[in-house]
Amino acid sequence: MSSDIIRIKNITKQYDEKTRALDNLSLSIKKGEWTSIMGPSGSGKTTLLNIIGCLDSPTGGNIFINGTETTALNQTELTRFRRENIGLIFQQYHLVPYLNAVENVMMAQYFHSLVDENDAIEALKRVGLDHRLDHVPAHLSGGEQQRVCIARALVNEPRILLADEPTGNLDQKNGDIVLKLILELHREGHTIVLITHNPQIGDMGQNKVVLVDGKINAKKLLLGGK
Amino acid sequence: MFGRILRKSLSKRKSRIAIAVVSVIMGAAIATALLSVSMDVSEKVGYEFRKYGANLMVVPKSDTIEVGFPGVDFGSVTEQRYINESDLWKIKTIFWRNNVLGFAPLLYQVVSVGYGENEQNVVLSGTYFNKDVEIIEPYSSEDDTVFNTGIQAISPWWNIDGSWIDNPDDDKSSMVGVNVAEKLDLKIGDTFTINYIQNYEDIQNVTLYELIVAGIIETDGNEDNQIFVNLQVAQNITGRIDKVHTVQVSALCNACPVDTFASEIMEKIPYVEARTVKQLVSAEMNILGKIEDMMFLVTIVALLASALGVMTTMTTSVIERKKEIGLMKSVGAENKRIVFLFLSEAAIIGVIGGIAGYVIGFVLSQFIGMSVFSTSIAPRLEIIPIVIGISVGISLLASILPVRRAVSVEPAIVLRGE
Numbered sequence: 115m116s117s118d119i120i121r122i123k124n125i126t127k128q129y130d131e132k133t134r135a136l137d138n139l140s141l142s143i144k145k146g147e148w149t150s151i152m153g154p155s156g157s158g159k160t161t162l163l164n165i166i167g168c169l170d171s172p173t174g175g176n177i178f179i180n181g182t183e184t185t186a187l188n189q190t191e192l193t194r195f196r197r198e199n200i201g202l203i204f205q206q207y208h209l210v211p212y213l214n215a216v217e218n219v220m221m222a223q224y225f226h227s228l229v230d231e232n233d234a235i236e237a238l239k240r241v242g243l244d245h246r247l248d249h250v251p252a253h254l255s256g257g258e259q260q261r262v263c264i265a266r267a268l269v270n271e272p273r274i275l276l277a278d279e280p281t282g283n284l285d286q287k288n289g290d291i292v293l294k295l296i297l298e299l300h301r302e303g304h305t306i307v308l309i310t311h312n313p314q315i316g317d318m319g320q321n322k323v324v325l326v327d328g329k330i331n332a333k334k335l336l337l338g339g340k
Numbered sequence: 341m342f343g344r345i346l347r348k349s350l351s352k353r354k355s356r357i358a359i360a361v362v363s364v365i366m367g368a369a370i371a372t373a374l375l376s377v378s379m380d381v382s383e384k385v386g387y388e389f390r391k392y393g394a395n396l397m398v399v400p401k402s403d404t405i406e407v408g409f410p411g412v413d414f415g416s417v418t419e420q421r422y423i424n425e426s427d428l429w430k431i432k433t434i435f436w437r438n439n440v441l442g443f444a445p446l447l448y449q450v451v452s453v454g455y456g457e458n459e460q461n462v463v464l465s466g467t468y469f470n471k472d473v474e475i476i477e478p479y480s481s482e483d484d485t486v487f488n489t490g491i492q493a494i495s496p497w498w499n500i501d502g503s504w505i506d507n508p509d510d511d512k513s514s515m516v517g518v519n520v521a522e523k524l525d526l527k528i529g530d531t532f533t534i535n536y537i538q539n540y541e542d543i544q545n546v547t548l549y550e551l552i553v554a555g556i557i558e559t560d561g562n563e564d565n566q567i568f569v570n571l572q573v574a575q576n577i578t579g580r581i582d583k584v585h586t587v588q589v590s591a592l593c594n595a596c597p598v599d600t601f602a603s604e605i606m607e608k609i610p611y612v613e614a615r616t617v618k619q620l621v622s623a624e625m626n627i628l629g630k631i632e633d634m635m636f637l638v639t640i641v642a643l644l645a646s647a648l649g650v651m652t653t654m655t656t657s658v659i660e661r662k663k664e665i666g667l668m669k670s671v672g673a674e675n676k677r678i679v680f681l682f683l684s685e686a687a688i689i690g691v692i693g694g695i696a697g698y699v700i701g702f703v704l705s706q707f708i709g710m711s712v713f714s715t716s717i718a719p720r721l722e723i724i725p726i727v728i729g730i731s732v733g734i735s736l737l738a739s740i741l742p743v744r745r746a747v748s749v750e751p752a753i754v755l756r757g758e
Contacts, residue, residue, distance in 0.1 A: 160756060169670055169752040190674055197672025208667045208755055210345075212352035217344060224341035225672040266671065 118178075119145040119274065119305050120166060125175030125185075127161050127328070135161040136172065137328035145273075148306040148319025158328040159309045160278055166307060167276045168196040180273060197226045201267030203277035203296075207259040209251040209266075215258075216247045219266045226270040237265040241295055257288025264295055275299060277308040281315065293318075346684055353660075356653055360689045360735075361696070363649025368697020368731045370642035372723055373704035374635040380709070380717045396589035396601060397615045398423065398431070398443075422583035425571065427609050431589060432487045433479045434604035439592045442493030444468050445584035447574045453567065455524045455532040462520050463566045464534060466574020466584075467491050469515075471508040491568070494590035498563070502528040502555030511573045513554035517564040521556045528553050534567075536577050549577050589614070643730065646693075647738040654686060654742035658749075665746050666754035675747045682746055686739035687732050694731030698724055 120143040127136040135158045143149050151159045164170035165177065168184055171192075176185045180199055187195060209218045219234040238247055241261035251259050260280060267275055277296065281289035293315065300306050306319065316322050324332040350357055400421035423445070431443055447466040452459060468490035475485050492504055505513045516526055526532060529552065536547040551573075557563050575581050591601045602614035658665070665678055702719060709717035 164752040167670075169755075170750075193669065193672060193674050196670070202670055204755060206755070208663065208670075210664055210667065212348045213345070217341075217348075220341050221345065221668070222671040224345075225668060225674075225677060229341040270672075 117144045118142045119147075119180055120307070121178040122166070123176045123178075125165065125172040125177060127158070127165065127170070128173045135328050136165070138175070139325075139328065139330060140175075141323060141330065141333075143305065143307065143321065146300075146303050146305055147321060148300050148308065149321040149323060150316040150319045151307065151309045151323050151325060152311065152313075152316045153325035153331070157325040159325055161328075162325065163276050163278055163307065163309055166274075167200050167202055168192040169202075197222075197270065199273050201270070201272035201275045203260070203263055203267050203275065203280045205279040205282040207251070207256075207263045207283075209259055209262055211251055214248045214250050215243060215254065215262045215265075218251070218262055219269050222266045222269055234265075234269055237269040238262065240268070241265045242291070255288065257284050257291055260284060260288070260292050261295065264292065264299075268299070272304075274305045274307065277306065279309050279311065281310070281312070342681070342684075345681065346688070349661075349681075350685060350688065353657065356657060357685075357689060360650045360653035361693045363646045363653070364690055364693025364731050364735060365697040365700060366649075367643045367646025367734060368694045368727050369701035369704055371639050371730055372698045372701025372727050373708060374639050375723050375726065376702065376705035376717050376720055377708050378632055378635050379720055379723075395616065396591055396605070398587040398589060398605060398609075398612050399585070399615065401611055401613050421611075422580065422585060423587060423609070423612055425575075425582045425584050428584075428587060429473050429475050429487070430608040431587070431605055432473070432475050433477065434601065434608060435479070436591070436601055436604065437479055437483065439601070441590045441592055442489040443587050443589040444489065444491040444494050445571055445587045447571060447578070447580060447584045449536065449574060449578045451567075451577070452535040452537070453520070453524060453532055454535065455526055455530065458524045460520065460523055462517075462534075464536075464574055464577070465566045465568050466571040467568055468508065468571055469505045469568075471571075491588075494588055495559075497559075499558040500555045501558070502553070505554055505568075505570060508570055509572075510570055511576075512550075512552050513569070514551040515555045515557050515568040516553050517566045517568075518556055518558040519564045520567060521553070526553050526556075528556065534577070538579065547577055549573075587612075643734055646731075647734045650686065650689060650735050650738035651741060654682065654739045655745065657685075658682070658742045658746045661746075662749055662754045665749045666751035669749065670751040670755060678746050679743050682743045683736055683739060686735040690732030690735030691728060693735070694728035695724075697731060698727045701727070 120141070122139060122141040124138050124140055125136055126134065126138055128134045137158075139158075139162065151162060153159050161170065165172050166179070168179075168187075172185060176183055178184070179195070182195060184192060184195060210221060213221060215238055216231060216234050219237055220229050220231060223229045223234060235244070235247060238244060238261075241264050243258060243261050243265065246254060246258055249258075251262070254262065260283075264280075275296070280296065281292050284292060296306060296308070297318070300319075308315070308319070310316050321333070323330055400423050402421050425445060428443065428445055432440055434440070444467050449464050449466075450461055451464045453462045470488065470490045470492055473487045473489055475483065475487055478485055490508075491498075500515070502515075505515060520526070524532065531550055531552050534549050534551060536549070538545045538547065551567070551569065557568065571584065575583065589601070589605070599616060602616050605614040606612060668678060705717040709715055
């Protein structure tokens with residue numbers, strides 16, 4: 115139990131009387147593990163990821179991340195906790211359109227603590243974008259935008275990376291580049307929680323969780339990952 | 341980094357920001373123009389009123405004896421008294437001396453005027469036209485010791501054909517009322533004779549005096565039936581050296597009640613009575629008050645319109661940038677950072693709008709000054725911080741609701757695209 119970086123105990127997310135996104139769900143993820151979350155649309159995958167990422171709160175149950183009960187934190191404390199511990203990778207990249215690649219990464223530094231342009235450039239070099247530093251999102255391809263998003267998630271050195279279908283909007287070639295990057299990060303010791311519809315990607319980690327109607331339908335220990 | 345985000349976010353949305361800035365400019369310009377005019381208007385309107393004559397009349401105190409017997413009233417007999425010309429400088433030594441724009445003494449005498457075959461009884465009025473009065477004991481050591489005054493200063497609205505008598509020592513020239521000139525067929529440059537009979541029972545004691553017509557006066561008032569000469573000339577003809585009947589005083593009364601003027605003059609020259617022309621004074625005060633109220637209301641309406649403009653723009657901005665706000669929150673921005681970002685944008689809009697509004701408002705104030713008061717409005721630097729402060733304040737206030745909306749953005753929802 116002590117090596118669990120994420121421990122979810124009986125969480126429920128009820129939007130209204132008829133809509134229950136998560137239903138008494140429990141899950142533990144060990145430090146450094148890659149956990150893939152799969153399931154049909156509306157099964158509660160994104161809700162679960164948002165709750166782990168402190169972007170949303172459950173209506174019942176408890177979550178412990180890195181020893182902190184995040185369900186006991188208020189909104190401001192959740193924001194602080196998120197920026198210290200969690201990196202987010204979105205399917206839609208969500209870059210600020212008027213900031214260039216470096217500035218998009220620096221923005222995460224700014225809201226985290228101190229801005230260091232060299233560190234931001236290093237993060238972009240790491241994702242292979244050293245030739246696109248001053249390009250705004252509109253001048254970057256989808257794969258490049260996703261790599262900026264990954265650099266932004268990495269720059270503050272979070273313990274946990276949450277990725278919501280990171281290759282969902284990318285072609286095969288760019289999807290492979292992004293996936294390779296995530297594999298590298300996993301090998302370096304980051305805990306990865308990744309939503310995917312792709313069974314091959316789903317089988318890459320140590321755990322695969324399949325959600326149906328807000329419940330864990332199947333949980334599988336895999337041999338993949340590092 | 342905050343500066344970069346702010347700069348780029350503003351430059352990315354130039355047209356939206358421009359709309360908000362224009363809204364602020366309109367409010368700031370109107371506030372500047374009306375503040376400038378308002379600060380000047382009391383003075384300007386005061387001066388405008390002063391063009392229409394004196395608002396204080398100084399006369400000697402007189403003892404009046406009622407004449408008659410029970411049931412029959414024959415009126416009253418008043419002993420003729422005078423004010424000493426040598427005391428007039430004291431009018432300029434009261435506390436509100438700087439608001440004394442001018443004064444003119446008047447010594448009246450009915451004389452017989454002859455020109456050619458025409459002869460007519462006319463009131464001869466001796467006065468100052470353009471006289472340097474020596475202030476023997478100034479109120480303060482910083483005060484001027486000479487005060488230039490006369491009928492020209494207090495009655496600039498008189499229509500003059502010909503010229504004023506500018507030389508106070510000129511004992512030959514006269515200014516003739518238009519009715520007198522018409523009856524006697526007098527024209528500019530003509531010489532006429534006045535006869536002053538000092539004692540009706542001693543016909544031998546007649547003073548004859550020749551005068552030249554320097555100007556013809558038209559005021560549509562009593563002045564049209566009089567002949568004006570330098571005070572000294574009237575005093576010499578009538579033998580009333582150093583005497584005057586009344587003094588007309590033109591006082592600018594915005595901050596001070598005109599009654600205070602009157603009582604202060606009576607303190608300085610105890611044997612006189614100073615009477616205010618009440619109707620004129622209250623009309624002045626009434627109009628000034630109404631002008632200021634109207635300007636205040638127009639300014640408030642203009643600023644409200646500005647606030648609405650800024651609020652609309654900021655609300656649109658928040659709606660358009662919901663995803664950006666959600667993203668900032670998701671990467672760790674606390675609400676106070678979001679608030680600071682939007683309020684900084686609002687403050688910049690306020691500062692730019694305030695500065696531009698001041699410049700435009702100043703031009704507008706000149707237009708108002710020239711078209712309404714026929715004079716320019718002095719630039720007042722103290723208005724700049726006031727207007728910028730008001731503009732920033734309006735922008736910030738107008739941003740409160742939009743900013744609350746920004747703070748309530750839930751990143752999980754907006755990033756999901758709902």
